[in-house]
Amino acid sequence: MTRHIFRRIIQSIPTIFGVTILSYLIMTAAPGGPAALLTFGNIDDENNIQRQQIEERYGLNDPWIMQYVTWVAGNDWQVWKNRTIINEDGEEELVFRHTTQGVIRGDFGESFRQRRPALDIILERVPATLELGIASLLVALLVGIPIGIVAAIWHGGIFDNTSRILAVVGNAIPNFWFGLMLILFVGVFLDQPWARGNRCDLSANSRTGCGSVPIYQRMEYLLLPTFVLAYGGIANFSRFMRTSMLDTVSSDFIRTAYAKGLRNRTVWWRHAARNSLIPIATFLGPAIVGVIGGSAITEAIFTWPGLGRVFVESISSRDYPVVMASVLIASLLTVVGYIISDILYAVFDPRIRF
Numbered sequence: 016m017t018r019h020i021f022r023r024i025i026q027s028i029p030t031i032f033g034v035t036i037l038s039y040l041i042m043t044a045a046p047g048g049p050a051a052l053l054t055f056g057n058i059d060d061e062n063n064i065q066r067q068q069i070e071e072r073y074g075l076n077d078p079w080i081m082q083y084v085t086w087v088a089g090n091d092w093q094v095w096k097n098r099t100i101i102n103e104d105g106e107e108e109l110v111f112r113h114t115t116q117g118v119i120r121g122d123f124g125e126s127f128r129q130r131r132p133a134l135d136i137i138l139e140r141v142p143a144t145l146e147l148g149i150a151s152l153l154v155a156l157l158v159g160i161p162i163g164i165v166a167a168i169w170h171g172g173i174f175d176n177t178s179r180i181l182a183v184v185g186n187a188i189p190n191f192w193f194g195l196m197l198i199l200f201v202g203v204f205l206d207q208p209w210a211r212g213n214r215c216d217l218s219a220n221s222r223t224g225c226g227s228v229p230i231y232q233r234m235e236y237l238l239l240p241t242f243v244l245a246y247g248g249i250a251n252f253s254r255f256m257r258t259s260m261l262d263t264v265s266s267d268f269i270r271t272a273y274a275k276g277l278r279n280r281t282v283w284w285r286h287a288a289r290n291s292l293i294p295i296a297t298f299l300g301p302a303i304v305g306v307i308g309g310s311a312i313t314e315a316i317f318t319w320p321g322l323g324r325v326f327v328e329s330i331s332s333r334d335y336p337v338v339m340a341s342v343l344i345a346s347l348l349t350v351v352g353y354i355i356s357d358i359l360y361a362v363f364d365p366r367i368r369f
């Protein structure tokens with residue numbers, strides 16, 4: 016098993032580099048560019064010199080492959096950091112090259128909008144995303160899997176049919192509409208102020224606003240966004256678990272367990288349920304990664320200061336360093352998620368280890 020995990024990690028390295036090349040190509044193909052953004056799109060003669068200085072400083076006029084290598088590996092090892100340009104007076108002017116260590120050493124650049132390191136902006140949103148993501152994933156697992164098992168045991172009954180209808184409804188309802196309806200019902204009709212508030216109803220600055228408030232004092236703010244995110248997960252987990260459970264209970268080893276005289280509860284929960292969890296592992300790994308990724312729509316509705324919200328805000332403001340950092344981190348987490356799925360296969364079914 017260890018050898019297989021190590022081989023998967025080695026195989027994921029070309030995938031990560033492929034994602035970085037593709038994402039960097041798409042980013043450079045976007046209209047405008049960092050230089051136009053930093054000069055506010057002005058193209059007169061005075062700002063043209065300023066734009067040339069910015070391009071020289073950040074290496075934006077270098078060949079594309081050199082820009083990519085600098086973004087990945089940095090340019091602090093290069094000897095041609097400083098260059099000269101011709102200013103408006105026709106004289107040479109020295110432009111100091113911006114130094115970066117590259118993303119492989121944790122330097123994702125500085126945010127254009129907030130003038131801070133992009134990695135710091137992402138890391139300060141991680142606690143809020145973990146709170147919401149872990150809570151919604153646990154609720155989806157602890158509720159969805161037992162519902163699927165019971166629905167398969169009572170196949171064709173009232174509980175089975177009701178759970179199937181609710182699963183279809185959960186997949187059909189958009190998160191933004193469901194969240195708005197909950198805010199309208201709980202926050203307006205029931206007049207609960209926490210339903211309309213944000214993560215801790217303090218300042219929007221996540222570095223100082225919520226860090227000093229214990230999580231048990233802001234549990235009420237988790238209720239509605241957790242329920243909105245978990246409802247879709249409950250629907251998916253229950254449907255997959257029900258289908259897998261129905262296939263498992265007709266297997267030979269289940270009939271053997273009944274023939275040995277085991278109780279129904281033991282057969283259902285110890286033998287059938289464990290083997291039915293194998294299909295769940297296929298998307299459980301990416302679901303765990305989704306805990307870090309966050310949900311932009313739900314975070315925007317409930318003013319939750321998470322990663323999904325900052326990612327959408329960065330795209331809207333064309334904050335290239337934050338966008339590229341978010342894409343790369345999401346790619347790494349996706350690869351980790353599928354490796355986790357492989358590990359869960361072996362945990363649920365020991366035969367896979369061989």
